[in-house]
Amino acid sequence: MADAFIELDGVEKVFEVRRKTGFLKRERRQVRAVDALSFTVARGEMVGYIGPNGAGKSTTIKMLTGILTPSAGRLRVAGIDPSRERTRLAHRMGVVFGQRTTLWWDLPLIDSYRLMHRMYRIPDARYRENLQRLVELLDLGELLDVPVRQLSLGQRMRGDIAAALLHDPEVLYLDEPTIGLDVISKTKVRDFLRQLNADRATTVLLTTHDLQDIEQLCSRVMVIDHGRLVYDGALAGLHEAGESERTLVVDLERELPPIEAPAPARVVRVEGPRQWLAFPASESAAGLVAQVAARYPLVDLSVREPDIEAVIARMYTERGGTPVSEPS
Amino acid sequence: MGSWRVYPAVAAGGFRRYATYRVATAAGVFTNTVFGLILVYTYLALWEARPGLGGYDQAQAVTYVWLGQALFAMLAVQGGGFEVELMERIRTGEIAVDLYRPVDMQLWWLANDMGRAVFQLLGRGVVPFVLGALLFPSALPAEAAVWAAFLLALLLAMLVSFAIRYLFALSAFWLLDGQGVAQALMVTGLFCSGMTLPLNAFPGSLGEVVQALPWAAQLQVPADVLMGETALLEAYVFQAAWAVALLAAGRLLQSAATRRVVVQGG
Numbered sequence: 001m002a003d004a005f006i007e008l009d010g011v012e013k014v015f016e017v018r019r020k021t022g023f024l025k026r027e028r029r030q031v032r033a034v035d036a037l038s039f040t041v042a043r044g045e046m047v048g049y050i051g052p053n054g055a056g057k058s059t060t061i062k063m064l065t066g067i068l069t070p071s072a073g074r075l076r077v078a079g080i081d082p083s084r085e086r087t088r089l090a091h092r093m094g095v096v097f098g099q100r101t102t103l104w105w106d107l108p109l110i111d112s113y114r115l116m117h118r119m120y121r122i123p124d125a126r127y128r129e130n131l132q133r134l135v136e137l138l139d140l141g142e143l144l145d146v147p148v149r150q151l152s153l154g155q156r157m158r159g160d161i162a163a164a165l166l167h168d169p170e171v172l173y174l175d176e177p178t179i180g181l182d183v184i185s186k187t188k189v190r191d192f193l194r195q196l197n198a199d200r201a202t203t204v205l206l207t208t209h210d211l212q213d214i215e216q217l218c219s220r221v222m223v224i225d226h227g228r229l230v231y232d233g234a235l236a237g238l239h240e241a242g243e244s245e246r247t248l249v250v251d252l253e254r255e256l257p258p259i260e261a262p263a264p265a266r267v268v269r270v271e272g273p274r275q276w277l278a279f280p281a282s283e284s285a286a287g288l289v290a291q292v293a294a295r296y297p298l299v300d301l302s303v304r305e306p307d308i309e310a311v312i313a314r315m316y317t318e319r320g321g322t323p324v325s326e327p328s
Numbered sequence: 329m330g331s332w333r334v335y336p337a338v339a340a341g342g343f344r345r346y347a348t349y350r351v352a353t354a355a356g357v358f359t360n361t362v363f364g365l366i367l368v369y370t371y372l373a374l375w376e377a378r379p380g381l382g383g384y385d386q387a388q389a390v391t392y393v394w395l396g397q398a399l400f401a402m403l404a405v406q407g408g409g410f411e412v413e414l415m416e417r418i419r420t421g422e423i424a425v426d427l428y429r430p431v432d433m434q435l436w437w438l439a440n441d442m443g444r445a446v447f448q449l450l451g452r453g454v455v456p457f458v459l460g461a462l463l464f465p466s467a468l469p470a471e472a473a474v475w476a477a478f479l480l481a482l483l484l485a486m487l488v489s490f491a492i493r494y495l496f497a498l499s500a501f502w503l504l505d506g507q508g509v510a511q512a513l514m515v516t517g518l519f520c521s522g523m524t525l526p527l528n529a530f531p532g533s534l535g536e537v538v539q540a541l542p543w544a545a546q547l548q549v550p551a552d553v554l555m556g557e558t559a560l561l562e563a564y565v566f567q568a569a570w571a572v573a574l575l576a577a578g579r580l581l582q583s584a585a586t587r588r589v590v591v592q593g594g
Contacts, residue, residue, distance in 0.1 A: 067427045090430040106345040118334035
């Protein structure tokens with residue numbers, strides 16, 4: 001790709017883990033967190049980066065931001081080797097961790113922003129303009145004078161996102177930005193990210209467990225498992241590749257033998273009057289619901305979307321690899 | 329290493345963070361005053377029995393007590409400064425977030441702790457010190473030049489205090505649990521800085537050893553500067569030498585710790 005902004009070529013990260021095996025005895029073991037990882041992300045792209053816990057997502061982000069050095073391979077962000085020139089790159093990137101904060105806990109939100117102003121040497125006019133825009137878009141106006149410790153999780157998250165963007169970074173790494181947020185806060189965050197990407201062409205790499213984040217934001221998704229890239233493409237293709245299934249949960253009037261559903265739908269679980277039917281994610285639920293309702297005494301129903309872990313688990317087994325452990 | 333202007337901002341933030349906890353400050357003033365009173369009467373009894381102990385007369389011993397109480401929180405003699413937060417960030421892995429910033433870690437925490445120290449001096453130190461000077465005979469100088477010399481000694485004392493705690497805090501990268509470190513810091517701080525008894529009152533070679541250790545730069549040296557018990561140049565050289573050595577050691581340990589995180593992932 002001509003204007004590749006993030007480039008990884010055969011990147012590996014091997015950790016050495018020492019385990020206690022007895023009194024003063026240690027066993028050395030090598031753990032391959034990232035294995036022969038190669039991909040490129042173009043400037044202005046918004047990419048979802050997903051995978052089960054321990055798949056290597058955080059390790060990748062840490063290498064991209066320069067706080068971990070790859071054990072092998074070539075890695076460039078904006079033409080810079082992150083681990084060699086971490087501070088130089090720091091001026092050009094923004095990082096947001098859903099579960100960690102860079103804000104000053106005891107002080108009003110605005111104090112943290114003033115600190116960013118100095119830390120990133122943002123010109124005064126630029127700082128005022130960016131602050132005003134971010135405050136407006138992220139709805140922070142009334143929160144600026146509130147100490148961070150008094151903010152709700154959703155408010156703090158928005159505050160953190162603003163803090164990461166005051167210096168106009170070219171790339172934004174988001175690690176679980178919607179974790180623990182309620183529906184309204186999630187929507188606010190997603191709307192903002194979409195607009196940021198459209199207006200400023202900021203490159204965004206997003207890790208998440210929430211498929212809806214990806215559905216609403218990313219045209220491209222990369223799936224990593226056991227440190228390897230197992231899928232890179234559109235989200236729709238991911239559902240196909242993983243043959244992902246949705247689940248129809250029906251409550252019947254009474255306990256009945258498993259519903260005889262039209263193929264490819266099938267009953268996967270029965271618990272008293274409640275039954276679970278799996279059907280391909282690519283098919284509409286309407287037909288199935290109509291058929292079940294016509295033949296069975298239906299009280300209530302709901303449709304569950306496939307979750308990322310299940311999709312990946314199935315995809316991985318499909319490819320003949322070792323299946324990942326059940327999502328907890 | 330980022331913009332130098334970030335560090336005054338960090339120091340100002342450090343100051344304001346402590347300024348927000350008013351009740352804690354008031355409680356601290358009360359505690360330091362009560363401890364001061366207890367120590368003053370103990371010292372008076374001691375100096376009654378052993379006049380001229382450590383080269384101090386009674387008024388000097390009393391002044392030493394109130395100075396100790398005034399600087400207690402500022403110098404974080406028994407811990408309780410930035411190092412608590414730093415060790416917690418290392419333990420939880422939040423330190424990784426700090427590494428994303430274009431700032432120098434040591435300068436960042438130094439600025440932060442300086443802000444805290446200035447607040448603690450003003451907020452917690454002044455009241456017990458003034459009370460003590462009003463209620464008891466004291467050996468305070470009248471010349472402004474001596475007070476200015478004392479302030480410089482205080483600044484150097486703060487650098488040494490920071491440098492010691494920075495070294496202790498960074499050990500959390502290897503030890504992971506900061507509790508033992510915090511206790512070691514408290515015991516060494518209280519004893520070796522002369523918070524319990526002036527170091528010059530310690531007998532024989534023990535006295536010589538503790539007076540040569542960096543902790544002496546925190547309370548003993550500024551007290552002697554204030555009361556005219558030491559040659560200025562000698563005092564400054566002693567403090568500055570420890571400050572430079574310990575800050576340099578802190579930098580070395582910092583780069584080892586960063587390398588460890590960067591290569592091994594913490």
